[in-house]
Amino acid sequence: MPRTGRRPGAGGTGDKILAAARAHFARVGYEAGTVRGIAADAGVDPALVLHYFGSKESLFRAAVDFPVDPADFIPRLLAPGIDGLGERLVRFFLETWDSPAGRPLLALIRSVVASEDAAALLREFVTREVLGRLAKTLQVDQPQLRASLAASQLIGMAMLRYVIKLEPLASARPEVVAGWLGPAVQRYLTDPGVTAGGVRSPRVRKRA
Amino acid sequence: MPRTGRRPGAGGTGDKILAAARAHFARVGYEAGTVRGIAADAGVDPALVLHYFGSKESLFRAAVDFPVDPADFIPRLLAPGIDGLGERLVRFFLETWDSPAGRPLLALIRSVVASEDAAALLREFVTREVLGRLAKTLQVDQPQLRASLAASQLIGMAMLRYVIKLEPLASARPEVVAGWLGPAVQRYLTDPGVTAGGVRSPRVRKRA
Numbered sequence: 557m558p559r560t561g562r563r564p565g566a567g568g569t570g571d572k573i574l575a576a577a578r579a580h581f582a583r584v585g586y587e588a589g590t591v592r593g594i595a596a597d598a599g600v601d602p603a604l605v606l607h608y609f610g611s612k613e614s615l616f617r618a619a620v621d622f623p624v625d626p627a628d629f630i631p632r633l634l635a636p637g638i639d640g641l642g643e644r645l646v647r648f649f650l651e652t653w654d655s656p657a658g659r660p661l662l663a664l665i666r667s668v669v670a671s672e673d674a675a676a677l678l679r680e681f682v683t684r685e686v687l688g689r690l691a692k693t694l695q696v697d698q699p700q701l702r703a704s705l706a707a708s709q710l711i712g713m714a715m716l717r718y719v720i721k722l723e724p725l726a727s728a729r730p731e732v733v734a735g736w737l738g739p740a741v742q743r744y745l746t747d748p749g750v751t752a753g754g755v756r757s758p759r760v761r762k763r764a
Numbered sequence: 765m766p767r768t769g770r771r772p773g774a775g776g777t778g779d780k781i782l783a784a785a786r787a788h789f790a791r792v793g794y795e796a797g798t799v800r801g802i803a804a805d806a807g808v809d810p811a812l813v814l815h816y817f818g819s820k821e822s823l824f825r826a827a828v829d830f831p832v833d834p835a836d837f838i839p840r841l842l843a844p845g846i847d848g849l850g851e852r853l854v855r856f857f858l859e860t861w862d863s864p865a866g867r868p869l870l871a872l873i874r875s876v877v878a879s880e881d882a883a884a885l886l887r888e889f890v891t892r893e894v895l896g897r898l899a900k901t902l903q904v905d906q907p908q909l910r911a912s913l914a915a916s917q918l919i920g921m922a923m924l925r926y927v928i929k930l931e932p933l934a935s936a937r938p939e940v941v942a943g944w945l946g947p948a949v950q951r952y953l954t955d956p957g958v959t960a961g962g963v964r965s966p967r968v969r970k971r972a
Binding site for chain 1: 919920
């Protein structure tokens with residue numbers, strides 16, 4: 557089974573559901589999108605949509621060619637503990653881009669940069685399913701801010717490595733890049749100093 | 765005088781030179797581009813090109829709407845010394861984006877992501893005039909790598925803040941974001957540990 561969740565032999569019905577899902581998510585966004593609505597647009601039963609794609613989340617991933625399953629990779633990266641998480645995250649991110657599964661990512665970046673609607677749609681999905689999931693698992697303050705800062709470093713590396721192709725970043729092996737960026741990403745995810753200044757949590761603000 | 769270097773009242777001649785410059789740089793790249801070649805394409809004397817735009821570099825900046833002059837801002841950011849350089853760099857970068865002068869930057873990102881040729885052209889310019897200049901001024905090992913890593917964090921923040929508009933990054937004040945990112949950028953620019961693993965300089969390699 558391909559990692560996007562689309563089943564082999566889905567044939568016409570699977571493609572019809574995917575086309576309906578793309579139009580539906582583009583119209584109402586990720587949060588407001590429903591399996592029921594997509595099924596209605598495709599003229600099939602909601603149970604058939606779930607049979608083919610499993611969940612709204614995996615249907616979305618299949619529709620936009622998002623190459624990894626956050627419900628799978630986030631627990632896997634966190635399993636060895638929080639030590640070295642930054643380095644593991646950078647390495648996983650680059651190894652995914654460099655693999656055949658990562659091929660749709662450049663098109664995804666292009667669509668997000670070209671279209672405000674595509675940017676909003678991906679933002680909703682990534683906020684909820686990637687950053688939200690990572691934030692829930694981290695035992696730290698301001699996890700959503702921390703996950704966003706980590707994401708900013710990853711997406712910037714992707715821009716220079718895969719879009720602008722700046723050396724030596726473009727040709728360095730993922731584990732070498734992980735050595736460069738790992739401590740910065742680790743700091744964003746875990747260092748108390750990151751959130752000490754600037755935006756404070758409401759609790760801290762009340763005390764002041 | 766606008767910061768792009770284009771003089772007021774340049775009128776038809778200035779615009780003709782700019783159009784020729786865009787076509788010329790797109791054809792031969794930034795490094796191989798010449799004021800003489802652009803003048804020939806525009807049907808004017810090279811001295812007139814220099815009279816209007818000052819140098820190949822500032823002509824390029826005017827042609828692609830690059831909003832800042834690296835020969836001006838890099839010495840200015842480095843003047844107070846290397847301490848706090850990361851934070852000053854982040855703050856300057858975001859304040860430029862947020863200012864009217866930063867308005868063309870989103871279009872620049874869009875063109876770079878949409879076109880490999882535009883990406884290559886901007887890469888040549890940024891490598892030489894921004895990263896190269898920064899690298900020359902820093903008294904550190906592997907300055908070009910360090911400047912590229914700092915750039916990766918800046919460009920990633922720009923992607924999330926201005927393109928994807930992810931909160932709280934999108935609405936945070938520049939000085940708050942500088943507090944979040946500053947230490948990471950400072951580490952890239954100055955920490956000996958960054959370059960201790962991974963890609964080594966030839967001198968270190970010979971010793972091993």
